[in-house]
Each structure stands twice: as structure tokens, then as C-alpha cells.
Amino acid sequence: MTMNRRDFLMKSAYASGLVLASQTLPGWMGTAFAQNQSATAAAEDHFLLVLRVNGAWDVTMAMDARLPSDLQKAGADQDDFFYLYKDEEIVKAGEGLFAPPAAALVKHVDDIAIINGIMMMSQNNVHEQNRAYMVSGSTNADDGAFPFQLAMTLGDAPLGVAHQYEYEQIQTGGYPSMTRINELMTSKSVSQSQTDAIMRARVKQIAKINGRARARALVNSQVTAVDSNVKLKRMNELSVEFASKAPNGNDRLKAVSSVLAAFAAGTVRYAVYDFQADSKLDTHFDHAAKHPTGLKEAFDNVAAVIELMKSLPYTKADGQVDGTMFDHTTVVVMSEFARTPWKENGSGTGHNPLCNSALLFGKNIQGGRVHGSSRIWTRKQTAESRSRLQASLYDFNEGQPVSDAVLAAAVKGTIKVGACAVGSSDDCVDYIYPESIWKTVAQGFGLAQGTKAVESALTIPGLIKKS
């Protein structure tokens, strides 16, 4: 996509740091954004929202459910699989099986792509490290969360990447421009009206300056004819409007609505948000009582996000309505890993980095599909004599899990798996790792090779709609 002069000026205006949701940006902010100017101006009306459901979800209680009768046939008993539901409680919808806590997703099944059987750090069951891996597709600490990678590769909007982590330090990958999501809200500090006034005056003043020797002034001088405040005001207005459509008293949805408002106003393009607190799902005790409640809350909110996005029109710069926010936003819902199928501490479940799931919906996502799968290995089938819920190997050429025969051959060592070269014509069998998800998502953003951190990953066939 090429930029016309107006686009460039508008980007420059934001790059010079003249707009911020709840405060004035001084001129010195310009350098923070300087590198954005040169970024490719692609996918400006395509947004990414990553929702992190922290604490590690029990995928078998949600979008990777099981029919107990099938498990029994496979020889798994209650010691192998700590399961609460009966066959009749499991709902089959589209290609998926949904357990009661994820019931809210069922009516949206045609919009949602589910990825089951994601392999995380098999030798590491620490929440934060797997969460960082899942949100970045990389185990390299230098690589930022994927929204930051996308911003670095494609460029972003004036407020940078919107983010809000529950407690961890945000992984920026060195990308300098970011705004906390709660700063997108319209609540104002005491001095707000005054600093706004100063900002407006500064914008006008800078617009009058012509050619100066220093690069900073050069950047600033390019804001001529741009009223930077327009989009800021637009974001604040939309924030109020969008928030009014979010369920009352639901802070999570309110925060999401403010992100959507920022997307719609063009002040933010990528965001990552901790959508569910760690403590609600990390059920090392009393799993049966507590985990379904936490899961239900998360999935009810996910369903509400879908409904909210579909209810919000997207208005282009020329004032024409172009579908809804759902049509312009790709959403990835993730957790750090699954939970063990066996009981921990008598009533709880433990961390399971051998499996995970993700939900994707919105722009470019082919809904109604389930990619990948997981498998229960009974305690007789593992060296540690304890059952496993483990991702299954995936055939990246065929876009489906491998047969038992191939799996057995891989376990036995008859065939080698996991050494697929990108673009290889050889059969590629490997686990679905987080990097595959992000590379596929990146392709939906027009990045054929993905971002640098995930470029060597294989992509998941059928996840992105064919254009």
C-alpha cells in the first residue's frame, strides 16, 4: 500500500507525538516515534487484539472437550482423567466439542477458529515463561509480544501498542511506543483540560514553523494542515459510545471497548490485554468447583466481545461505514497452557505445557474450523506412570493431525519429526507451536514471511480465509 501525502502527514503528526489520550505529548516525544515513519503503511484498517486468559485453562472443560464414553473406550479411567461432565452435557458444534463452561461460544461457532493441541515449552511449566512464549511465538527474550512485532514490522498508530498486563513486565521487543489500555479511557486528570489547551496551542504553533535545521523541527513542520486533535477527540467520543454498548459493570468489556474505540479512531492498531486474572483459573485445589466458574466468566466475556464487535460500525476516514469492528479486527484469545488430566493435591490440577488451545476470530479468520488435536495418554502409556493430555503431531501439508500409525512410528523413532524446512516439499510433521499461529496470523496481515521472530515457522492451512 502506498501512502499519499495526506496519509504521510497524518502519520507524521502522530509520529511527532502530538496526540495522546489523556495528556499532552511534548515535542520531544517525536524521536520515540521517528522510526515509525519509515514503516510500511500496510493494513491500516486491520487491527489485532490479543486477549490473554491467564492462569492456565483446562481446555478439556472448554473448546477441546471429550466424550467420557470415548475415553472409557480408550481405556482411561478417573485416575487418568479428572473429568466432570457426561456425554450429554458436551455439545458438538461445527467441528468442535464444547463443554458447559464454553457454552457461550457455541452460537458463535461459525465465526471462531479453534486451535487445539498446541505444544508449549514441554520441559518448562512456569506460567510467565509459557505465557511469554504463547504471546510472542518465541522463546527468545528479545522478541516482543506479537502486537509489538507487528508494530515493528508494519508500523503502527500514534499511541503505539496498547497493552495491559495483569502483573508481568510488558514484552516490547525494544519497540518504544506504547500506551496502557487504562490510559485510553476518557477519564481525565485534574489538569487535563488545561494541558489539552496547551497541546492544541502547540499544534497550531508548530504548524506555523517552517524549515529548521534540526530533525525534530523537520518532523514537526510536516504537521501543517493536520488537526491532530481530531482523532484524539474522535477516540474519546467513540470510547464513550462503545462503552455504552458494553455490558454494564463489566470492566473487562469496558476496557476492550476502549481499545476498539482507539482502533476505530486510528490512534492504536495493535493491542494485548490480560482479559482474565491469573488467580481465577490456576486451580491447584478445588478444580471442580472453581475452574468452571472462571472459565465460564472468560468465555462469556469472549462471546460478549464478539457481540460487541459486531454491533459497532467501522467508519472509514471518508465517513463511509465499512462493516463492523468485527470485520476489521483479528482477535486471538490465548492462555499459557492447559492443565493436567490427573488430580493434583487431591482436588486440583497442575500445569500442563504439553498442550494448549487458542481461539481466533474476526478479520481474515476462517471460522467454524478446528485445527489440531490433543490426546489423552493413560498412565500405562507414559514412562512416568501418570496420564498426560498432550498435543498430537500435526501434518502441516494436509492440515490435520497425523494418524496413529505415524504417531507410533514417531514415538518409536522410525521416522523423524519436527525438522520441516519452510517451503519444503517433504512431508512436514510436527507439533503446532505458538510460532505457527502467529506466522499464520501475520500472513493475514499481509506479511508472507511473518515477522522476524516467527518467520521460520510453518503455517496452519485453512486458518486464514482465502482472499
Added chain:
Amino acid sequence: MTVRKLAQAAILVAVLGCGLSAHAEVLTPQARLRKMSLQIRGIVPTDVEYTELGQLEANAQEQFFVAKAKAYLNSDLAADKLSDRFFEVLRFDLPEQSLFLRDETYRKASATGVDLSIGFDKSMSSLKNVIARQIAAGKSWDEILTTSDVLFLPLAGQALTEYSQASANIALKISELGAQGVPTATVEDKTVAIKILRGDLPVPEGVKIAEGVSLTQASSPSKVLEYSKKVFPIIRNWVVTHTTFTTDFENGLGSVKKSKGEDAGLVSYVTTDVGAYVNFVLQSSAATSGLIPEGEIIEVKCLLNGVAANQYRTPPYPNVTACGAMTMLASPLLTPNVVAWLLELDLSKPEQSSAAVDYLVKSAKSPDALARVLQGASAKEVFSIPSVVSTKEFRERYKKTRYSRAAAFFRTYFCDDMQPVILIDNSTKTAEALKGLKFDDAVSARAHEEVMSMMTPDTLPAAMKPQGAMTANQIAAGVSTNAHFKPECVACHRKLDPAEELIAGKVDFSSKPLEVVYDDADGVEVRVAIKDFSELNQIVVKQDRYVRCQSERMWAWTIGEDVSVDASRRAQLTKLYTDSGAKPREIMAALVNRPEFKSDESFTQPPTFSTVSSLLNRCNSCHAKEEDVPSFTTIPIDGDDHVRWLTKIAKSVSIGTKGVGAKMPKKGANWSLTEADRVALARWIWNGARDDEGKPTIDESDRTKILKNLSDEFLASITAAREPVPSFRPTWRRYMENYDILNVLAQKFPSSYSKCATGVEMKMRGTLGFKDKNSGVPTALTPGVSTVDWLNRCFYAVAQSEMAKAKDLSPWVGVAPETKAKFVSGLVDSLIGAGVLEVEDRRDLESTVTYTIEEIALEKGETYTTTDASTDAMFTILNDERFLTY
């Protein structure tokens, strides 16, 4: 590169004069002074200094700068700032300290404009203070880095603190006795009491602490005193230095006292059952009800750990884990003789306090005292290398793997940025995940047959052939390759392994010397045999790589890392480092008076190899032991193959495509090039890949071959005139960093700065230029968006507070234009400094301020008061880059 692009580039180059014809900026004398002051001390000069400078002739100004540099560098603030740098080298978090200035007396003094000497915390309670103290004492950089003083100074400080705490507590208790009607004790009595308390003297029956009152006759609060000679020293010390639990200690032992009698019960309880005592405290109602703060409960647990390890640490303890790391004990230094001597001193007097520290350091170094403070541990184990590497702080910071300390050693002493490389391919990762799974034998056999019936080994796709990679079965069987045979591992471990053995004290020198291995600046391996642990430091400081590393650090701190150190500058810098005896203050005094400090002319020079050498050295760190890969830091690279290697490097890092598609560094190498790195590399190549002496090593046709298919945009970025870009890194132009901006606010507005100080210290760190301890660089190179909100509130609050002092509610619109202009001009002088800005910049800033407030006045009309306008004007200046950078 297409013909069109070449033509574009040629035009651009012609226009820019090889892209380097930018006008050099020379700082005004006042700007130079401001930069010098901020850089050395983290505060700005006084108005008096600006005025004085402005009145001098050019020649006299140079003398003024020399004198000022010396004065600034001799200040305690400079020592503190340099110790910040030292901590950054070590990649330690800077200690949290109260905003803004670190010494209340400074704030009071500076408010009167009289005294600019500020005292850092000299309590010796931390390594940071120890380093600052050594710098202030004029020690050489080599001494600070490589002598054992850094180990013993905190120990002495700790002993002194312990002594002082006990002394203060006993004085307090005696005073309490006085409050209960017991006459205040005499000095002599206190002395005796302290000695008794420390267990240095037995309690003689009937020792008098006041007329008519002896210790054994004292009432309840003195029980601790009374029994101090009997209780376990650790408990005793802890109790007397810690008042919170004293009540519990004295009042909460009811059951034991009842069963054994009061006196015997107490003694028995404490001396025979420390664990029970600790448990008592932890389980007391105060603990369970939350009345005892979590931190203090941790301290008790820590105490228990200390008891178990026969160690004592002075509280407070940061966390329980840290308790286990204590290896040297201060208490044994406080022998009766030492205590008797300390009692003679007035430790509130700096010279006497210093004398006490020096004495304690000296006595700690004696073999007898050392044996005592180490509590039986081997000195070799505790500090194999008697330097900062063996400090408690260093050991605690670098404990992730057994190699962590060794890697940090190379980074600290040789600027060799060791990075862990974990190159795990997917086949290994996936095989790991398959490990431990088993199908029933029958299923497995059937599956095997099924697969093999479809494909024979000959017809298996290459990706699925098992040879060459580990299978799950191999991994399960424990078959693994020895990591240190892989070239990318050997590249670091040939250096790390000997150093690790040395640092861990594992080397047996009786059989043979140890070869310490490092690479010189050209990437050539150097091996040095050492015969004893203590020899390492002496040898290290003599190595060229060490001198180059340390001197270039000082260059970066003072001149800027973006001002390249070419061959000529390096020779001068090395000479300066050695001639000055490696004394940082002397070196920096010379550097701040070099032309590069006040002029950015060097930015107009073509980049030499030094601008990319550290980047390419990181490539060496993995490839050094690959047979067919040359050193990337020897120019020309691989002799006649120089162009081929440059082409390969440019391609492998995807130099013009933002790194997308890059093959190097490999995934797992744990680092990647930034866009700035790629631009620097391309810029160097574009300008002829000049060696350290500035001679081009490639011609234009080579350049075309190496830098193919660059986008117009990238080409423009590498050919554009290079200008200093302010950052939080040590660049030529930089933002006020760490606590600087806050210190300056405190310096300028001593009565208002606190308006924005509340509870922000830690939150602001990431965006105020504090270095991230993992990467060694700030999280954002420039002030990030998240900083703005806080700074705005801060600036606005300060501006409001300052301007409210002279409340003027008259409408701004009614003020005469010349008065307005004079006001704005005065404000710029006051906030940035008279004469600091060049004429054009000053005019621009004044115009900005004037326009801003006039726009608002236009909008608000007569309701916009003169105070409002003053506040907004001040806010605008504080937010301006010209205030925030130097």
C-alpha cells in the same frame, strides 16, 4: 540495485556531500557547562556560574572549564553518579532511593544557593556506597574493579552499623530506665553496658548503670540486658537491633517461664531452643492476625536460616532466599579490643568514622580475623577472586547457572558480551516432547509395519529420515551430544570454563597453572597462565582488551558511544587511561575538555570500523570456533575475501528489509539486530567500510555488490547526514536519565518538587532511562509514551505550585507585550540557563512559549490570568526537548 536507485543515491550523495556535510553544532560555553554538570553530577550549574562564565574571555573560559570539571568531579554527587555507572556495568539495579536528592542537607543548602556539595549515604551499608566511597577517595578504576577492598568495606560498614545499632539500642533502653524513674546512666555505665550487651564482658554482679541501680536489679525492660551474656549471640544481637519483637521476647514466654522459673526459663528458651522461639514469634497472635508485617516475619525466618548456618546478618532482609547467600560475618570483627577502641570514637564525625572503617578493613584482612568472619568457610570458596566478582551482591545477581558469574566477569572486565546460545532445532524440541510416551507393543509394531509398508527408508521424505537427529528413543535413553563440542558452544565455553573453575574456587594450582582464555579486540584468542587465584586481577589489568574496554566505557559516558573511537582517538585514550593511573576522575576531567565533548563535528566524518566493531564482535562470539569462518573484527575480513564476507553478512542479516528473512543471528542465539544496528552496518559499508584509521576497504562497485536491492527509504536513511540523536543511552546528546530530571527539579524548585514525588520511584524507572538489568540498556531509548502522563502531571503540579507563589489574577491579555516578552525570556533563562541556547534555538523556544500561551489566552479571554499564563509557559518549557536534553 537498479540504475534508477543508483542514480537517486548519487543525487542524494551529491546533494549531501557524501551524506556527511551537515553543519556541525558547537555548544555555547553555557551549554557546555550545563552538559558537563549534568553529565558529571546529574544536576545543572547555578545561575552564578553561568554569569561568571559569561563574563570571561575565551582563554579564561578554558581555564574556567578545567577548574569546573575538577570541582564537579571531586564532588560527592560525581562519585555517586560514577557509582551508578559502575552498577550499570555490573548490570545491577540501582538502589531505590528517596526522591529527589539523596541528602536532605543538600536541598536545604542549595535552596540558599550556597553549598553544592552533597553527601551520598556513607553508611557503607551497600556495595553502591562502597563504590562511591572509593571513587570519592580517588581510587583508580583498576583498584575498584580488581582489589579486595570492595569485599571488606561492606563488611566493615556492616560491623560498624551493627555496633552503632546496638549502641543506640542500649542507650535507648537505659533512657527508658531513666523514664521509669531510674537516673540516667553515666557515659561510663553505658560503655560497660554496651560491652556486656555485646558479650564482650561477663556481667559482673552488681554492675551499676546508675546510682543505686545495678543491671541485675533492673526492672522488666532490662531483661534483655540482664541475660545478654547468656543468650545465643545471634539471638541476642538480633533482639537488641530489632525492637519490634522485644516485647514478644520479654513478655511472650509465659509458659516457659512458668515451668522453669522466670530467669531460667528465659535463658533456657533462648539458648536451647532457638527454633521454638522463632516458631513462637511466627505463630503468635500478632503474626497470624497480620499485626506483624510480612517483612518482619521474613526477617524472623531469615534469622532462623542464619542460626542454622551459624551466621548472622544485619536486618532488614530483602527476602528469605537472600538469607542463604551470606558468607561473611561482621560480628566477629567486633572483638573486645575493637569495641573498646570504637567506644573512644565519635562516629558522627566523618574522619573518625572513616578511620574506624579503615581499621576494620585492615583487621578483617588479617588471617585470624578472616577465619573468624568466614566462620570456617574456605576463603577460596568465598572469594576465589578477591574483587567485585566475589561480593555478595555479585554472587546473588549471577546465580542462574554455574557460568553466570564467569560470563559477567568477561562482560565487566573485557566488554565481551557473553550471551547464552541455546540452538535447539525443532526435531530435538519435538523429540523431547515425545519422550516418555509409549504405545502398547502390539500397536507400536503394527504402526511401524504400516508406515514401513508405505515407505521404505529409501523412499522416506528427507525430513522424516531419522539419521542425524536424535530420536525420542535416543533422548529417552539419555543419549545426548556433548554441548561443548559444538562450535557455537565452544566459542564461549573455551573462555567460560576456565573462568568458571577459577571463580568457583575449584582450581588446584599445586599441580599446574590455569590458562585463562579471552579474545583480544581483533577476535584473536589470548591465553594467559596464572599460578594462583590472586594473580588473576594483576594480570587482567595489564591486558590491552581490559584497558580498551574500560577506557572506551569512560569515553562513552563522557563523550558518547555514538562518537566513534577511531585509531587515533584510541591511542590517545589508552595513553590517558594509563598515564592517569586509571583514575576515573582524572580521565573524565580530560575528556570533558576535548573538542568532541563540545562539538558534534565527528558526526560529519565518515564512519569507521569502530562504529560497527562491537556489533560484529557479537558475531564472533558464536562463530569464533568455526573452521571456515574468519574473525569479523579483523579488517579486511578474511583478507582477499573481504567483499565476499561483507556481502554474506549483509545478506544474512537481511540488512535492507528490517531483518525479515534474516538467517543470522540464528533463532536461539538470544539476540537480534535492531534497525539501528542494520542502519549503522549499512552506513559503514556505504561509506567504504573504512578501517579504524579511516581508510576505505571497498570501492563503489564493491558497495553496489554488497548492498543490493535497497529500498529508497533505507538508502535515504543510510546516506542522510548523521546527526546526534538524543537518547537515554550514553550518546553525545542525551536525555536527563535516572534520577537526573528529578534532581534538577529539586535543585530548581526545592519547595515545589515534592508535588510530583509521591510513590512513583519504581514505576518510573523503566521509562526514565534506568537500565534494564538483563539487557544493560534502558527499556526505551527515548522517553516513552507511558512516561508522559507522569511527567506532565509532575511538571504541571510544580509549575502551578511555583507560579502560585506570586499570585497575579490580572488578565494576561492586559499585560504589555514587552513585559510578556521579558517574562518569557526570563523564564527560559531561569529554567534552561542564561546563554545555554543558541540564538536561533532560544528565539524558537520563546516563540513557542509565547504562541502557546497567547493561543490559550485567545480562547479563554479575560479569565486567563497572568498566573495561568506563567504556569503554562513554565510547563511548556519543562516539556521542551531543550530543557530535557543536554
